[in-house]
Amino acid sequence: xxxxxxxxxxxxxxxxxxxxxxxxxxxxxxxxxxxxxxxxxxxxxxxxxxxxxxxxxxxxxxxxxxxxxxxxxxxxxxxxxxxxxxxxxxxxxxxxxxxxxxxxxxxxxxxxxxxxxxxxxxxxxxxxxxxxxxxxxxxxxxxxxxxxxxxxxxxxxxxxxxxxxxxxxxxxxxx
Amino acid sequence: xxxxxxxxxxxxxxxxxxxxxxxxxxxxxxxxxxxxxxxxxxxxxxxxxxxxxxxxxxxxxxxxxxxxxxxxxxxxxxxxxxxxxxxxxxxxxxxxxxxxxxxxxxxxxxxxxxxxxxxxxxxxxxxxxxxxxxxxxxxxxxxxxxxxxxxxxxxxxxxxxxxxxxxxxxxxxxxxxxxxxxxxxxxxxxxxxxxxxxxxxxxxxxxxxxxxxxxxxxxxxxxxxxxxxxxxxxxxxxxxxxxxxxxxxxxxxxxxxxxxxxxxxxxxxxxxxxxxxxxxxxxxxxxxxxxxxxxxxxxxxxxxxxxxxx
Numbered sequence: 034x035x036x037x038x039x040x041x042x043x044x045x046x047x048x049x050x051x052x053x054x055x056x057x058x059x060x061x062x063x064x065x066x067x068x069x070x071x072x073x074x075x076x077x078x079x080x081x082x083x084x085x086x087x088x089x090x091x092x093x094x095x096x097x098x099x100x101x102x103x104x105x106x107x108x109x110x111x112x113x114x115x116x117x118x119x120x121x122x123x124x125x126x127x128x129x130x131x132x133x134x135x136x137x138x139x140x141x142x143x144x145x146x147x148x149x150x151x152x153x154x155x156x157x158x159x160x161x162x163x164x165x166x167x168x169x170x171x172x173x174x175x176x177x178x179x180x181x182x183x184x185x186x187x188x189x190x191x192x193x194x195x196x197x198x199x200x201x202x203x204x205x206x207x208x
Numbered sequence: 209x210x211x212x213x214x215x216x217x218x219x220x221x222x223x224x225x226x227x228x229x230x231x232x233x234x235x236x237x238x239x240x241x242x243x244x245x246x247x248x249x250x251x252x253x254x255x256x257x258x259x260x261x262x263x264x265x266x267x268x269x270x271x272x273x274x275x276x277x278x279x280x281x282x283x284x285x286x287x288x289x290x291x292x293x294x295x296x297x298x299x300x301x302x303x304x305x306x307x308x309x310x311x312x313x314x315x316x317x318x319x320x321x322x323x324x325x326x327x328x329x330x331x332x333x334x335x336x337x338x339x340x341x342x343x344x345x346x347x348x349x350x351x352x353x354x355x356x357x358x359x360x361x362x363x364x365x366x367x368x369x370x371x372x373x374x375x376x377x378x379x380x381x382x383x384x385x386x387x388x389x390x391x392x393x394x395x396x397x398x399x400x401x402x403x404x405x406x407x408x409x410x411x412x413x414x415x416x417x418x419x420x421x422x423x424x425x426x427x428x429x430x431x432x433x434x435x436x437x438x439x440x441x442x443x444x445x446x447x448x449x450x451x452x453x454x455x456x457x458x459x460x461x462x463x464x465x466x467x468x469x470x471x472x473x474x475x476x477x478x479x480x481x482x483x484x485x486x487x488x489x490x491x492x493x494x495x496x497x498x499x500x501x502x503x504x505x506x507x508x509x510x511x512x513x514x515x516x517x518x
Binding site for chain 2: 074097105127130162
């Protein structure tokens with residue numbers, strides 16, 4: 034009798050709160066680096082990708098509230114209209130919550146394609162708001178950050194799984 | 209029984225309900241920020257936390273730059289020193305002339321009973337970085353409310369107007385450059401006093417000068433200086449040089465493009481003008497005007513200028 038898990042996703046203990054918070058802080062710091070020129074145009078939003086990861090894998094604890102709060106932080110950091118990133122993040126996390134069960138059935142590469150599309154939607158939200166504020170169309174460079182974000186998805190999966198495999202002791206969790 | 213009322217799976221509101229709630233909240237925040245500029249304190253609070261992190265992240269770059277400056281070619285430094293001395297000589301003669309003119313102007317204005325308009329005080333600040341938004345022309349400087357910087361202050365460098373402080377944190381402030389889209393500066397042509405508005409084009413290093421009739425006396429190479437009629441920028445600061453005048457008679461206005469004098473890309477130091485020297489101007493709030501905007505969005509004030517001219 035085959036007793037292997039039905040889904041490709043093996044049973045996992047919940048991630049430790051420390052790991053969630055640490056990864057979000059690292060992503061925020063990556064976003065805060067002094068990006069400049071063309072690198073700024075194609076830079077993927079590290080914070081959004083990590084948020085999407087945790088809303089997929091820790092959906093009970095990380096959700097739209099985190100997206101909203103960290104979005105406001107990014108708005109201040111990037112000195113744009115307050116609420117702009119927040120709306121984009123919330124929309125993206127909503128899509129992940131809708132597609133979560135489906136995503137978890139897919140292979141990492143298929144997940145990455147979905148995530149790229151979701152990041153693009155979040156970027157469209159920002160683009161639309163910029164249009165409303167009277168800014169110009171930034172050009173085709175806008176398709177690059179979602180693509181890079183999709184490429185980062187397997188990398189992020191790999192990195193986040195590393196310390197967790199070693200962590201055997203029971204997990205403490207946030208409320 | 210009541211103990212069993214709880215759901216076995218506590219899930220809270222559905223994702224759609226959350227989306228609706230947070231989206232409405234985000235839109236409310238945007239309206240409050242954009243329309244009423246009511247959320248300065250949120251920005252202040254968050255940036256007070258973020259600034260130290262950003263300073264730390266910028267430290268390696270700053271240190272590397274200082275090191276390379278330290279190890280810089282002696283010859284280049286000597287040349288630069290000579291250049292600066294020559295400039296100083298030129299400026300000192302110009303400055304003594306300016307002082308004479310200012311004295312005369314003060315006497316004339318005292319006779320006329322109008323207020324003194326221009327003084328040269330300000331605060332030196334260092335540019336930390338560009339704003340991390342590829343579609344905005346903004347820079348971040350290292351002086352904030354702690355040093356007395358306020359939103360609405362004019363920012364200049366050695367060559368002319370850089371822009372205007374549009375948001376302040378405790379330790380840093382955000383300066384919107386004159387090249388930012390729709391950022392306007394009321395100017396006049398130095399040669400003949402023709403008044404105009406310099407409006408940022410939203411592209412690097414370009415300023416548009418709209419609403420100039422085809423027949424107006426304006427030509428390539430003309431210097432644009434601030435006219436001082438908005439109360440934000442003191443009169444007489446260099447803003448831009450006209451680089452293109454296209455007088456197509458089939459249109460009612462000439463197509464005029466100017467190059468900004470100040471270049472925030474190549475300078476490290478700027479000067480934030482203090483408010484005392486502008487104290488003689490009427491405060492925007494006290495003007496008979498329905499707009500409650502603070503002086504920060506220079507665009508909105510300056511855009512009224514053509515109407516006043518009419």
